[in-house]
Amino acid sequence: MIDELSKQYHPKETEDKWYKFWEENNLFSAKANPKKKPFCIVIPPPNVTGILHMGHALNNTIQDILIRYQRLKGRESLWMPGIDHAGIATQNVVEKQLAKEGLKRQDLGREKFIERVWQWKEQYGSTIIKQLKKLGASCDWPRARFTMDEEYSQAVKEVFVALWGKGLIYQDNKVINWCPRCQTALSDEEAPHRELQGNLYYIKYPLKESPSHQVTKSPVEYIIVATTRPETMLGDTAVAVNPKDKRYKHIVGKTLILPLVNREIKIIADSLVDTKFGTGAVKVTPSHDPNDYLLGKKHKLEFVNVMHPDGRMNENAGDYSGLDRFEAREVILEDLKEKNLLEKTEAHQLSAGHCYRCHTIIEPYLSRQWFVKMAPLAKPAIAAVKTGKIKFYPKRWTKVYLNWMENIQDWCISRQIWWGHRIPLWHCQDCQKTAASVDDLKECPVCKSSHLKQDQDVLDTWFSSWLWPFATFGWPFVGEPVSQLASEPVNRLKTLTGKPANRQTGELKYFYPTSVLVTAPEIIFFWVARMIMAGEEFMRDIPFRDVYIHGTVRDIEGKKMSKSLGNIIDPLDIISEYGADALRFSLISITAQGQDVFLSEDRFQQGRNFANKIWNAARFILMNLDKAEVQAGLESFKGQDLGIVNRWILSRFYSVLKETDKMLGAYRFNEAANALYGFFWHEFCDWYLELAKPILVNREQSAGRRNTQIVAYKVLEKFLRVIHPFMPFITEEIWQKLQFTTSQSHRVTSIMTQAWPSAQEEMMDKAAEAKLNLIFQVITTIRNMRQELELAPEKDIEAVIAASGKAHRDFIDSLSLDIKRLAGLSAMRIEEKYQHPRSSITSIIKDVHISILLEGAVDLEKEKIKIGERIEKIELEISAKQRTLANKGFLQKAPAEVIAKEKERVVELTATLKRLKEIRDELH
C-alpha cells in the first residue's frame, strides 16, 4: 500500500476503470429488500435524441449525490433510469435524416417510417446513457426503461382506456396550438409565449349601407379594426364591439363588407371586447383565434379556415391561396394600402406561442383533437400538495404549482405525428361508434362489424411520461410477492379490470412512492404536476414525497446555454479536461438551493484543484504509513490518549460530518460541499497534516507516532466516504489504496458498500478546539509580524511569549516545537509575566503577549501608528458594547447567553486595550 502515487491526480486513468468495476460488480443494483428502508429516485428520462448538456450534468449530479449518500447510509437505494421516446423531437431528427436522402416520411409510409425510427434509436439512442456513465451516475442500468417499450406501451394504453371509461377523454373541435412546421397540435405547455416586436394594423371595414362600397372620409362609412395578424382577416365572419361602447352602439347589427374577400359580415356586441384596446372594434376570426372561437360559438358565426396545416393559405383565401401566412400578410397589407383601407400601422409588442421543439410561431388553428378533462384529476393532486404529503424544495414552487393546478385547462393529447403511442381507439366504419381497447380490436363491440379503423393520431409524449414513477416498475402487470421477486422477475400481462391500485408488483409496492424527484422548474407543469395526478389516479398514492427544483444553468452573462447562442460549455469537454469529479464538485459547490447557476469554464479549476489536494494529502499519508502499525493500532484504538492535536482534528471531522448530514437532509448541497472543502483543505491539510508532518516522517516508533498515523488514516478514510457522493471516482481510487487486504483475498470491496460514518458526539471536543485555535492564532500572528517587519524568510527570529497561568503556559510549552517550526522561529521563550523585552515588537492574542526580538532599532513611529489604530478600533467597539449593555431593554429582553457573551467580550476587550496601551507607552 505504499505504492508510489503520481504527483498529480489524473482522472482519465481512473474514472473509466472504476465505473466498469462498479457496473461489473452490480454495485448500482437495488432490489426489494424488506430488511432495509427503500430510497428511490426515478430519473427524469432524457430524450432519446438527447445529448448531455450542463443542465443534465447538474440534474444528474444532484440525483447521484442523493442516491450515493443514502446508499452509504444503508438505505436500499434505487436510481431508476430510462429514456423518453420524445415523439416530435425524434420524428424531426429522423425526418431530417430522410430529407438528406431526398425522402419524406410519407414516401416510406407509416410502418416503414416507424421502423426507421427504431433503427435510428438502436444506433444513436444510447448516447446520453453513455454520457451519464461518464458523469458517474449510479443508476441501476439493467432496469432502464424506454417509454416505447412494449410493457410500458401497455401501461399507456391501460391508462387511456381507464380514463376513457371514466368519461374523461373527449374529442372536440377547438382552436388549439398548431405548429405549421411539425404539422401537429400541441398542448398549451408545449407552446410557450415569447415576446415579439410586431405591428398593430388598423384596417377599415366598410359598412354595406354606405352609399357606395367606396370609402369616403366620413367615419360612419366604415369601422376600423386593429389586428396583429392581418392575414387572418380572410377568415373573419364578424366584427365585435362592446355593447356599452357609445361609439358603436348605433351600428350594432349592421352589415360590413369584408375587404379583399367581399364577404358580408355582421357587427355583433359582446362584453368580452375591451373598449380601450385598439379602436374598441375587433375582427372576429373563429377558426384562427381562441377568443374569436368562443365568440363564434356564442354568436353562431360561420367558421372559415383559411390555412393549410403547413401554414400556407388555402382555397378559402381566394387570391392569396398558396402563399405562406407571413407572405400573405405582406401582400394583403399592400393591397389594403392600395385600396386606402389601411388606416395606420403602429409598432406593438405582442407575445405569441412558439413550438417548443422547433421554435416556429404557433398558429392558433381550429381542428378536431382529443382532450383529457383535467379538473377531476387535479383535485387530489392539489390536496396532496396542500396537505404537505408532497413538499417542494424550495418552497416557493408550491405556489406556482397550485396556481397552475387550480386554473388547469383540458389537455390536448392527440398529435398528428407517427412516432409515439398510437391512440387506442377504434372507429367503426359501419355504426360510426368509437371504442377504446388495450388490445387490438377486431370487431366493433356495438355492431360486431369488422370494419374498424384505429385512430391515426399518436399521444402526446407526456401522456406516457406522466406514468413514469410506476410504469417503470412494471405496472400494470401482476407481479409476485416481494419475497419471490428476486428469483422470478417475470411479469405476466393481465387485462385491465378496473382496480388499478391493487395490481402491484412487489418492486412497485416496495419502491413506490419514490423518495424525491429532482428536476428543473420548466418541467413542473409538463411533468411533475401530471405525475402527481397520474399517481393519485392510478396508484391512489403520491408518486414522490419531495420535489427538489434546481436552477437553470446559464452562461456567465446569465443567458441560458443553448446551441443557437453558441455559449455552451460541454460537460464532456470538462470531464476530459478536468475530470468528472471536478465537474461534479464545481457544479454543486456553486449551486445554491434553487438559484440559477452562472457558469464559466474557470469554475472547474476549483474542483480539479480540490481533487488534486485530496490526492496529495492521501499520497503523503500513504508514503509515511507503517502498515503493520496502523493495522494493529486500528483494533486497540479506543480508549487511547491521543493527544490534543488528534483530539482536535477528530472533533473537527465529526462536527463537519454533522453539518454535512444536516445540509444534505435539507437539499443544501453547496453548503455541504463547501463545508467539506473548507475542512479538508484548511483544517486537515493546512493545520493537521502540517502539525503531524514531523511525527509521520520520523520513522521511530512511538505511541505518539502510532496515534497520529491512525488518526490521519481514519480521518482520511472517513472523509473519503463522506465526500464520495460528490466525487465518486477519486474517492474509490484512494480508498482502494488504503485497504490492507492482501492479494489472496478476492472479496470484492468498494467504498460504495461502506457505511456512512456515524456522528459521534463524544468525539466533539470544543475545549480542544478552542485551545488549538489559540495556538493557530499565535502562529499566524508571528508569521504576520515577520512579514510586516519585512524580515527575510531565512532570518532567524526569536520570540518571547508571556502568558499567565501555569496550565496555560505548560500547554503552550507542550506545543512549542510546533509553534517554532510553523512560525519560523529559531528560539522561543515562555514567560510568566510580560516585561517589555528590549528592542522588540509585541502583539496580543487575548491574554498572550507575543514579542519578537529585533537586533536593530525598532521603528517606533510605525509601530506607534499601528498600535494606535488598533487601540482606536477597540475603543470604538467597547463603547458600542457598553451602550448596548447600558440599554435596559437589552438587559430585560435579550437571552441571558447573549448578554453574558457581550459582557465577556467587553472584559476581554478592556484587558486587551490595557495591554496595548502599556505596550504603546513603552515605545519611547
Added chain:
RNA sequence: GGGCAUUUAGCUCAGUUGGUUAGAGCGCUACACUCACAUUGUAGAGGUCAGAGGUUCAAGUCCUCUAAUGCCCACCA
C-alpha cells in the same frame, strides 16, 4: 395585468430559524519551488450588505415602499 426571484468585496456568489468582529472561490499585492501538492504554501488589501422608511433591546436577515435586472403565467384583437 398577475406572480416569483435577484441586488452583499474588483468579479461570481454563500450567509438555516434576527444575536459577537458579514464569509468563500477567483482576481489583486507581497513573499516562498525546505522532500504531499506551484492544480502549492504564507501573509495581506478590499464591503455605509441596492435606496428610503418601519418593527425590535438588537436587522444583511422581518415588514412596507422605491429602483434596476431576470424568469414564469394570463383569452395583450
